[in-house]
Amino acid sequence: MDYNFSDLKKKKVINVADGKDLGKITDLIISYPDGRIKSIIVPGKKNAFFSGCELIINFSCIERIGDDTVLVCLMDKRENITDSDCEE
Numbered sequence: 231m232d233y234n235f236s237d238l239k240k241k242k243v244i245n246v247a248d249g250k251d252l253g254k255i256t257d258l259i260i261s262y263p264d265g266r267i268k269s270i271i272v273p274g275k276k277n278a279f280f281s282g283c284e285l286i287i288n289f290s291c292i293e294r295i296g297d298d299t300v301l302v303c304l305m306d307k308r309e310n311i312t313d314s315d316c317e318e
Contacts, residue, residue, distance in 0.1 A: 233295065235258065238255050238270075238300070239254060239255050240254065241254065241255065241295070241298060241299055241300050242254055243255060243272045243302060244300070244302070245302055246293060246301050246302065246303050247304055247305050252272045252287075252302070253273040253274075254272065254273075255271065255272055256271050256272060256273060256284070257270075257271040258270055258271065259271065259286065266289075267289050268288070269287055269289055270286075270287050270289065270292070271284050271286050271287075272284070272285050272287065273285070287304070291303055291304055
C-alpha cells in the first residue's frame, strides 16, 4: 500500500516494546538520490527546560503501518533513535 506524507502525519506512532505513544510523525528523512525513507521524526518528551526535542527513528524499526497508527519496536533506545535539539 502507498502512503503520502499527509496521510502519515495523521497517524500516531506507538512503541510496541513498552506501549508508549511517541506522538505523530512530523517529518521524514529521505536519502538522495535513492528517494528512500531513512527515518521518521516524531516529537520527543517535553519538560520544563526543553520543548523542542525530536526523536529520529530508523525506518527499519517500523513493524507495521495501520489505519490509525504506526507501530515501531524500540527495544534498545540508543541504537534505534536519536534525540535531536535536546539534552538529557
